[in-house]
Amino acid sequence: MAEKASPSSNSISLKTVDGKIFKVSPAIANQMLTIQPLIKDSDSSTIISLPDVAAFHLTKIIEYLEGKPAAAPSAVDAFEAQFVKDLSPEELKGLLIAVGYLKVNGLVDLMANTVAKLIENKSVEYVRKFFGVVNDFTPAEEAKCRQEHAWAFDGVDED
């Protein structure tokens, strides 16, 4: 983590894809691994543009990075549970992409886990729709793949 007293302690400006500018401390910005190398050369006039991140997502990310160290060690689990609790699947998706792009310390695992819970025990079709993935198997290839794990398709949750 960057020291608060370092010469580059001026706040860092981050510009989201929807044009909002956020000022964050270097300590917070440093935990976004993608922009970490850019921070050293930044000064107060620098604006780092984040093409994959919307204002809503950056707000959540900052909330996480500020809130987690403030929580007591025993309360971290509860904080993380609360953090993802009210997010809709759509918001989760967007946030995961933002978090994945920025490579936010700790948050990648939390988000991946949360998304995984949503597709656990779901059908292939549900997972495709959820992720917006296009099925690029030929029918024969898909049949073969399904055949190998035929049991896995029994008793999946209703979509």
Add this chain to the structure above:
Amino acid sequence: MKRRRNSGNRVEEKVDAEIEEVCEPSFVDLPCEITTCILLCLPMKSVLISRCVCKTWNKLISDPYFAKLHFKTAPFGVMIRTNDPKRVSRTLHLLEYEDPEKFHSSDHQFCFCEDNYLKPECNSHLKLQPKFKLPLRDAKLVLAERDEASNGRRKRTYIACKPRDDKFSVVNSCNGLICLCDLRDREPLVVCNPVTGEFIRLPKTTRIEDMRRPVYAGFGFHRKTNEYKVIRMCIKYIDISQDIRQWMFDRVVVEMHTLGTSTWKNIGRVALAFVNELTFPTCANGALHWICSNGQKGSILCFNFESESFRRFPPPPQILDGNGSMSAKNINMGELRGFLYICDVSSFGLVRMWVMKKYGIEASWSKVLSIDNMDEDRWPYGLYWPVKLFKGAVLLYHSCNCFIYYESKKLKYFKIRGSKSNFEVFPHIPSLISLKDAVKGNNVEVLNVHLR
């Protein structure tokens, strides 16, 4: 999957006057690392479903690197197999619930829900899935018979097998692989990975006529050399008279097979007293262990893969009776996150479990569980086997076909339905690691139950 933007210089010294077009984010943009992170969080069943989503995911999951990562974080599971003496069950059911929530929030029963047992109320039961297939003893013969019987028409789903000839017993599971043995003499025959369907036949051993006692075997992994080893111990007798057949104890034969080689290697000797009633082969800390309950003193027999030598160490002193012996009937041993554990249910209504915190040191046996349930009316008689430890809770298998979930002094029963027979239950960590990657050597013929 295509990614819209390549990584490049994303910094702009000045704010661009143009406002970028705001577009709905799509998972297609998700970097492979993040997709991998999500897939790694899934239980085995969902991982295998995910293979059929698209080519990219299939490739990602088929990658040996993914298999290794997934195994590292894979939770302890339990394999369950019906144990009908009249039938040969090739099916293993994996119970992989990592979330204790499923147990204490549910009143449901476990259910195999086989087709012929499907009942409407089964929809609300916890499913014992996924299912995997074990290899057959002599697949060629059995399948040829089946093909002959079907005579080119639709294949029969049911294959007639005789347990005596066709059934495998389980020696033990280690690192996602299972060693299988003969039902009667317990000769180790096959090592398989039920998740990938792959299996390897072990080389033939020098069998000894008139074997009056079974072979004691164990299967383990030697971390230093990355080798899988099978140990077999049998007692050799010699014919001491020419005229009448009279057999005398000669010595204990100990042989070791390293997967990937084509031979069994003779290794040293072990005293006869050790090779008696060896149960619960368990690999931990670069060594194989068995509970040795017969004889004067109950102990744990240990074979170290590095020194290739045997030694013994004592079990938790509390489980020994006044004479220093212990009853094998109510004790089981296993490995839990790298530690050896012993569970004892020898007193009625009292389940105790110890973990060896410092390997090989007797004083480090620490009690991690003690269920005293003397007053419980419903406490059924039988063998209890801890299958999974959660934080402050434990899942036990009970020999009357049920699982018991114990948390804060409360017991919850989960009856297994779907089969009238008993069950065989053993701990297993499911693994996607191919036998081809796990086993080195030129002498390996990796077969697959799916490729026939």
